[in-house]
Amino acid sequence: MTDPTRPRRRVGRLATRALLAVGLLVLANPAAAAHAAPRAAAPVGPTTPIDHFVFLMQENHTFDNYFGTRPGVDGIPPDTCMPVRRGRAEPCVKPFHLGELGSLDLDHTAEAFRVQYNGGRMDGFVEGVSTQGKDGKLAMAYYDDRDLPYYWNIADEYVLFDRFFSSSNSGSIRNHMFRVTGSPGATGPSESIPAQGWGDIPTIFDRLEAAGISWKFYVENYDPTITFRSRTSAEDVDRGAQVIWVPLLGYARYVDDPRLFSRIVDLDQYYDDAAKGRLPAVSFIAPAGDSEHPPGSIRAGQNLVRTLLTQLMRSPDWDSSAFLWSYDDWGGWYDHVRPPQVDAYGYGFRVPALLVSPYAKRGHVDHTTLDFTSALKFIEVNWRLKPLADRDRKANTFLDAFDFDRPPRPAVFLSTERTPAVVRRPDPVPVYASYAVTGSLVTALVCAAALRRRRWT
Template sequence: MIPRIRAVFAAMLLLLLTGSGTASASASGTGTGTASTPSTRTPIEHFVYLMQGDRTFDHYFGTYPGAEGLPAQARQAIDPKHPDDGLVAPYPLHDATPVSPGAGPRLVQQQYNGGRMDSFVAAFERQGRDGRVAMGHYDRRDLPFYWNAADRYELFDHYFASSLDGTRANRAQWVTDGPDLSGATLFDRLEEAGVSWKFYVQNYDPKKTYRTTSPTDPATQTVRVPLLDVPRFVDDPELNSHIADLSEYYRDLERGTLPAVAYIASSGAGERSARSIPAGQRLVRQLTSQLMVSQYWSSSALLWSYDGSGGWYDHVKPPAGRGLRVPALLVSPYTARGQVQHGQFEAASALRFVEENWGLRKLGGRTTEVRSLAAAFDFRSPPRQAELIPDDAREAALPVAHRPSPTPVYAVYGGASALVALLLWRAVLLWRAVRPKWRTS
């Protein structure tokens, strides 16, 4: 009987310790983890920026209501010098076999054709390929989550890629003010100012750096994550510790350690192929939903955009020195519901916003010329409550997202602790009652 009573004691004691320990952990998980970060000039204390790949605005949102999308008479000649050979109009891709033009910078330059914007089909035809594919586009049936996000938050219809020179150049200008990484990056400035930051990487492999991978393949980790092409971010343990697997993003939200500035690079969900578009939408849904139910929602903003056109058609001539229009959406409690932002923006706009918001030393160059992303926010109104974004085409209205209150949890733990205490006391009484019998037996 003695072993049985001791086992009961041990089990109840373990339950008591486990319960109180969990409650304590929950109570301590409410810190920001960024106590030393300098104060911001706007209510945005946490800025998250994801970059996807190879899509244009007309390709994704050309028929979105209220946006500058596909013109009614949009056509592209199979041969611009001989328009009688045939014209191709934009067409929906709903039932088409998934395709990806896979256009490199040389072909995109040919499509641009010195600003005439008349060779989206012809550039492929000259390669002996079917140029009609460039005119395919999606809508709400294919991109339900993205269109629903636009309905509830903010869509940009004049957000341009940084360059016509391909993924590598655009990714470089995502993190610094130029087409290469020879100078200081945004993260050097953040480090210098003591502002917390992380670069989250989907399926991160620390061994794949500029020393070990090809610099030409857009899927290469060093292209997707430009910092891994810079020796100091690879070799300096302190700087390298800021590059982490994407799973850390979700843990940081839960632990209360989300940095002030976070960049995200996807891998299999990068949207470069048609088959990865559903995965891309699932990824963004996870990123936004978890942010909405975290303690950070009221002070955060999450932006996602694209690093180039990929060969898809867009009718808007870009400003000099920029790439074609790409999709971009902003989810934040400081955006008007369902607003289409018509102002001109690009990746450097986000860099400028971060510089201004945290008072960083300027990178210079293009960031001094562009419109800051700050112009896309509405800081005159109080923060909106989070509205979860549905992922189907029915546009079902979802409830406002609330972070679960710890009060019911603590109440449960309190009740459990009281019950355990009562059981312990009864066990003590039982032990005392049977103890004389053990001595006389």
């Protein structure tokens, strides 16, 4: 049966380009950094067939740490050997497979970045970790498809980005603020949440609210009592991290307004919303124990992502959805690509990022230079919103990772076992059809022979 909503969802090529051009003209307005605009009378439709955008942020890995040995990407260069001390060729540490050995939480502060980046020479990865009293050799470890089978299977079927950078060259607080505001939040050398909260810094959710566009922030193991006003002990750092991973909990206006606060919900609500076809236009997801943050389990993280994607693929919303996930910073791990320094705060090193959508190009490696504000740029272009700051106004978007000239692909439920990409054979239906034609001809010849035999007798 023909879907009556398809003409609206499947925007034609010319119409899509025209609408995107309008969106980009709006984004060029320098006054966009002001606070939220007045509330729109009615929500606007998207400029692409994507009605539902989901953005998950995992924790603390680089591209080379997860995909550096994958064929067809900008991966670990041959003969790489990282000096133990900057400026000295020997001794050095070669990249090695970490596998099930596990890892400590390596240093990933602004100082660690400074040492590892070393003015663009990219030769301080071992030293940057060693100076913090940890085994710097661990910085050169990597995982591969034996450890990340589901993610590598996803890359075979959907889109993998190999020039996706963290927005900040420091830790989690600034990167999560870039994710929702296009800015680092607090300026200066200190990276912390102000005691009074984030004040009036506009967020992407302010823009969505003003335009009447639906949104939710889904939080794994959500505790609504933990906000910027909470006081947590050193032993309770995981609970306190909720305010870092969910920056809206650092705003008085989101915490104190029951209507806005109700949009921050437990991750269980995502599964219910997806099952009922009630996902909002924009969904942000923050994990907790399944974030892959070392020494946490990367397999637990894969299971979380697989569960989220499986629910989306089974949802009535699948045909109009896009699911992006990335990692908030590099975690201290090695990556060989020198990040562009667009301002005092970033970029940081490359992080893994993948896109799953019925419109995503199959098995595509996207080489566009992107960062977390590229997700903001996509939201702003897709729903004709004004940019929040200079970063998202200038950011590239990942529209080239989609193919909107084709109908949406059926969901592909991938295994947690490694299933390497194989040569795709043609659809077997024509073959079966040729069998049917051959069978019909044989039957007709047999019948004709029997008729002639009857007449002869």
